Amino acid sequence: MSENVTAARPSAQEPVKFKKQNQAKEIWRRFRKNRGSMVGLFMLILILLAIIFANVIVKYSAATTQNLSIKLAGPSSEHWFGTDSYGRDLFARVLYGGRTSISIAVLATISSCIVGSTLGAIAGYFGGKVDNLIMRALDIFMSVPDILFTMAVVFALGANFVNLLIALTLAYFTNYVRLVRSQILSLSDLEYIEAAKAGGASSARIILSHIFPNAMGVIIVNTTLNVAKIILYESTLSFLGLGMPPPQPEWGQILAEAREYMRSAPHMLLFPALAIILTACAVNLIGDGMRDAMDPHLKS
């Protein structure tokens, strides 16, 4: 701790100590100085804990058991977030809905990152015809607006967890192809890659152990920010009636149901909307903080 403080703010009395620091530690030190991102991290940890231990906090049956005698009740000590149009406990629905929403978002981000980065790495590293083929195909692919394409895929395959994952991956992998390709193109010109080539390193080795670690920062930041985007995107799909089928709760779906009862039960809109907004804000704060922490321009 004291070393970090010294490194951050060297005072006039003490001589500045230069200590070899590992890069992750250095990034973490800069990240920690950013108050906003620490708030985001704290919020995200709270949200994750709440949804992971949802079964300890409230029983799953509360999220699905219908009790029409208490339908559309406002928040009370018994039902913290009130109840929905079937008398189901909204607090339980928001918690368990978070499980679905966040796990889809995280998995879809990971799979689109893997698919997109691989294609981008191939296009960027091999260049020429391969690059041309991949990028032109991508141009055509990207001419169909995301939302229409995802709607078509979910419509054609049917709405369930795996198909939503496929649809979201198809909508988001394109970002990674462009990102990773441009990273590789800019890194390939650097001298250390030339040195590795001269040393006889194989293509796979150059990509995996020389280019990837250096492109990693940008990819991680984008991946983080993508999780927030996919949470919003997926809730929109649910709102349009193309999300997870009921009765399994999911944030966008709870909101879609809330629409009809906006006048009599605005709490049905408030709580799931807050859940989405807080999660997206937390993830964005972390992403922005990481970008600042990794940006070499700001290195002091």
Add this chain to the structure above:
Amino acid sequence: MYRYIIKRILFLIPTILGVIFIILLVLNFTPGNPGRSILGVSAPQEAVDQLNQELGYNDPLMVKYVHYLKNLVVNHSFGTSYFTRQPVANEVLPRFWVTLKLSIIGIIISTLVGVPLGMLTAVKQYTAWDYIPSVLAFLLAAIPAFVLGMVLLFVFSLKLNILPSYGLNTWQCYIMPSLCMAIPITAFNIRFTKSSMLESIREDYIDTARAKGAKESTVIWKHALKNALLPVITNIGLNMGGLIMGAVVAERLFSVAGIGALIVDRIAYKDEPVIIAGTIVISITFTIIMLIVDIIYAFIDPRIRAKYTRIKG
């Protein structure tokens, strides 16, 4: 320069062919039985089979693709709706204009508000002029468009009762749908313009300009702004995707008879011709707008202009 434009316009042809193919390919996986949906549950099986045959529903993908293209080029027809049995063009095109109108309003609002605010935040960094729009943009970027639309609906229609909640009959009707489309993009534009401007302010040529003794206002408005606006222009093209998503949501939420709402509605009836035609019409418009933005960009950016002039000469 012309070479670049002609190249880009020619690429429109494979793009449109590719788009139609991708959409047909995806929708080819759809289970279901349009004949059955049209004739109802009690219709005899033979009639259903015959109708499916007539509609070309059982054809293999490539045959469907060639038929579709032939029909489109020779007859200028998008086929017949499974659901209303009307020519698809009659359903899609009037609704397309509605969506286009809303989208244009949305893009104008989000650009005219978002870009200047983004510049303001960057120029006045670390003051209230920076913090207030930045925080606002940050929060708005985390709200899904449909939640925003529901909040607008709740406040202005249900509580204050000053704006109509559906349709597009009077000019007041346009306010909420276009805000619902424009606000998320405005937030994005603020953030994007800010980072582009900040990056440009950090460049060496800004230090050079200051070292030469240029006035601070000249440095910002002439040197930094010009370079910062280039990526912002490309960004307006990239906004189109978000705009279409906003249109689908807003039309659905405010019961506007646009193309997005049409596609979502017909999904329930598995009305493939309408879904395909709607998606194709939007995608082609999207491609053409992206092309126009790219060409404008090439005209403005002297680096791209120089690249293509050199090739020619």
